[in-house]
Amino acid sequence: MKKKNLLKNAMRYSAMYRIPIWNPFAGVQELLLAWHGGGLSCGSFVATA
Structure with missing residues (x-):
């Protein structure tokens, strides 16, 4: 390449x-957060932010 x-x-x-x-x-x-947590991680992050 x-x-x-x-x-x-x-x-x-x-x-x-x-x-x-x-x-x-x-x-x-x-990427790791998105990969491992999925929607749950994103949701909890928004909730704590």
């Missing part, structure tokens, strides 16, 4: 999931 394509895919992925590329840890954390 070419580096240019990889970067393009990363940009598209970032835009799709609204994950800032410059902060990958926060993106991974969000």
Whole structure:
């Protein structure tokens, strides 16, 4: 895979999931929360926020 394509895919992925590329840890954390918690995690987060 070419580096240019990889970067393009990363940009598209970032835009799709609204994950800032410059902060990958926060993106991974969000993804893990969404993956493990599903709607329940999202609902509880909204309730506590």
